[in-house]
Amino acid sequence: MAKQGRWTNWEGLEKKKLSWRDIWQMEGAQLSFVIRATYDLLPSPQNLKAWYGEDPACSLCQLPAFLRHILSGCTTSLTQGLYLAA
Numbered sequence: 001m002a003k004q005g006r007w008t009n010w011e012g013l014e015k016k017k018l019s020w021r022d023i024w025q026m027e028g029a030q031l032s033f034v035i036r037a038t039y040d041l042l043p044s045p046q047n048l049k050a051w052y053g054e055d056p057a058c059s060l061c062q063l064p065a066f067l068r069h070i071l072s073g074c075t076t077s078l079t080q081g082l083y084l085a086a
Contacts, residue, residue, distance in 0.1 A: 042067060046067070047067075061074055061076040
């Protein structure tokens, strides 16, 4: 697998402040999302391409849809207000 062992590469990662207390207080769905987002296991177009051969482009701007792009990097989504507010 191309992603096997990728978690050991710490270069280019943003600093995160997440304590064990924060983790234990999360609901199951939120914890699942955090873990899957951390290890790039969410069904992003890039992963769907690797898993099922689907188109890896962002449906809004047609740029490569890596996880970072989907979560916070698509300027089309941000400009149009197509994001979830917490």
